[in-house]
Ligand SMILES: CSC[C@@H](O)[C@@H](O)C(=O)COP(=O)(O)O
């Protein structure tokens with residue numbers, strides 16, 4: 618490895634470790650839930666190893682996968698949900714980071730609401746999402762049925778790729794959010810989680 622590619626890799630790993638800690642602080646990755654990835658400028662993909670606590674990740678917990686989601690080192694086990702990350706990267710070359718968490722708001726709302734989408738409307742914070750410049754708008758967040766068969770779940774998500782400015786929710790499970798870099802993905806995740814928490818409050822009232 619050259620010094621530059623070493624540097625790109627260690628920056629990506631630090632991004633993942635930092636985001637994992639942030640998501641843990643917010644209570645979005647209980648137990649071993651959640652997974653995080655980052656695509657480097659040279660196209661390599663760094664993703665969390667399966668089964669670790671995402672708030673206590675070490676450098677060894679972040680591994681390299683190919684664009685099809687196979688670990689470069691076949692002795693390593695990448696996130697069980699790797700295909701949901703690689704399908705996003707394949708769908709949009711500008712995506713540089715993907716985050717998945719299991720918040721209370723995403724879990725409860727998606728089990729309480731039967732409609733296939735949740736419409737977020739009128740919130741100032743909608744401006745955190747791609748292409749939004751006013752609160753006077755509405756964004757649909759799709760709710761997909763949970764499935765332990767991730768390849769099959771990816772085929773259900775596929776028709777919506779490119780049409781989900783705020784990310785998506787898997788029912789009773791959690792959110793997927795992405796951005797051009799880790800900072801943007803984290804900002805979108807915070808935005809979506811805030812809005813889901815607001816919707817949950819409205820449901821209670
Ligand atoms: C604690 S169960 C959560 C898992 O089933 C899964 O949904 C998850 O988010 C983490 O899986 P992982 O394989 O560690 O990436």
Ligand SMILES: [Zn+2]
Nearest residue numbers: 650651790791
């Ligand atoms: Zn999950």
